Amino acid sequence: MALIAFQMLEEPGHINPTLKLARALSARGHRVVYLEPPDFAGYIAKQGFEHQPFFEEIYPEGFVQRFQAASRLERLRWRLGHQEGEMQALRGGSVARRLERLAPDLLFVDYLNNGVALVARKLGIPCVVLNTTFQPGRDGGIPPLYTPLLPARSPLGRLRVELAWRRLLGARRLGKRLVRPLNRVGLTLDPRPDWPEFMASLAAESGYPLDALEPEMTYPIPSLTAMPEWVLAPEALDFPRPPQEGRLHVESVDEERVEDAGFPWDRLDPTRRLVYCSLGTQAFRYRHGPRVLRAIVDAVAGNPAWQLVLATGAHPRAREIGDVPGSVVVVEHAPQLAVLRRARLMVNHGGLQSVKEALLLGVPMLCVPQAYDQPGNGARVTFHGIGRVLRPEDATSARARALLEELDGSPSVRDRVRQLSARFRETEQARPGLAETERRLGQRG
Template structure:
């Protein structure tokens, strides 16, 4: 998986189900995650040690362009000397579950004849009629005008990748020339990376949260919630019974300027709603220059599941893991999206009537206050959230991901 907690946490439910069924589960990861994986009882094999030396992920990751270029150079050198294939040969797995953004791992496994499935910690990232890129805030629209807007968004995205010196062009060249992967098997219409559709995909999230897509027997939606995780300590005695609103910055809060902006907005909203209490999980620095009102409790780390369960609504950036946890507990959301898949997730929240969505550049305190007073008692919103919750509960109970993997292994398919 990619070296982010947001890409590791959603895999734990599936990994635990596979282990409970008698399978050995080993994570390939960067050294900084070794302790985290071993504490959870899984095997660990380090990869990309020269790209992400131990200690890298505990540093301030607001890297300069020069540092990112050096990282990309080290990444390329690691691949060109065959280090990833060496690790796969040493591990000798029966099956590789590769992060859908890590196409080098998929193609490395392919080059060695090792079976491989894609594992997506986001909603599906590929093209479908009327579905804009997951990075886009555009709505789903099957009308001729909507289809044209969606296609225009895809054309703009792919047009930004045509520079032959760009990351995407270089990566494509490595896949084709270093590994001999057939160019006609690569679909460039991926929201963040080119898609490799020959590898079946396990999506770690509910289908009811996505835009409408044609059904596919090469994709399954699977269990993804880490519900039994240990929670951090919290001053519960400070909660006094007023309706609670939880404000979560997400798993990448440390690297987002917009997280502090969210904290500042939360402080202003809390000041305008003295009949509610607010808990905000924010990075160091607090809500900036905004005064902290007495009904706002701010912590560095929060017991998110327990706080969501107690809340009447949740404010966040729209990261998929947090959205799933909110809907599992039946809570509506106020989403102010940041980057990556968050604009697309927010568009899907709006499409399915699961909460309120605002743009960071134009949102007002009055709009958020109105949404927080309306959403908890909105019957339509509650019914929509309950529908997504039903699928999430079913996925955790029925374990379709584990079953699909076992059927794939038994079939001998490649």
């Protein structure tokens, strides 16, 4: 049997979407190894997989807790330092030595860590890039993931999308002109403007074609268009876009995932409709987080037919939510899949994994996007009619209650959720990722 390794971004939201494929490969007898920083060893072992430390010199044991508790300025400083450390690890050979020792038959690499994919190519290790977001390019008039724009259907719409891309790429070019001279003399403010040239140097060393580095992406990391890219989301949830060779939408919700124990199930009232609210595992990053959660508490408390489960996440300002009624169950983390199976509605941050899990389990959602790709995910929720979107700046209790009541009473939204959920479940049951993985392993053998 084969040795298969996963190297994902050091966040649960990037590891969790891979678990279904990993579990199926393990069940077929393959050895599955996760290459992640030490803090994820326990979680990966709990899911039944082998862990080997990776980037541990950059993310030593305990970094997750320290990072969550740090101030925003400290987190920014550490994040920039971590990015620079990853460049040094990729350039200095520690990544190559780790991969050589392991010698996997197939390596799955996070899109946001695709420098590791280039190192693997240099070593002759077959590699597939896994994208935990929708493909972040501009093919087919698709807006940047950072924006809430819908696909262009009219001349004015196409102009808005084009202006959004020009603003994003123009700001990136301006950042290069301002920051790179300081980076070059050792006063590193932000290593991101150096990534395109850094990736080009890695590509040249690995024999990867430079014309297959696509820089005009939502993220400041070039896409590797000559490598297979699998999207950990159903195609049916994306905007319509032209097909691309090498792109495959694969299974991504592991309904067997081992979740947090100790949830107070006895506090749930079966006579009330359950609203579940979570801003995800990165909630500590969001400055609007506590205010949004407070608005949801007040919105749900205003309707006696509802009960709320509120997962605050590891937010250092969670105490700002204040006192809550007895009908509100507040926890730091909830067993999300289990709660969603009992929920009538979900309030989330537009994180793609939360959107997918709510959709697969048939739960309409109110998205309150905070950052990153979340506005784009919220736009897809709107586009497909499976929920509503509320900007965090507009998150008052009255507005949240109105949207939740609209969702709760809308047969058309529930019908649309059921239809799209069925299409999503077809992808999950077909297991295209498992089939294609074993086809590739068969070719290698």
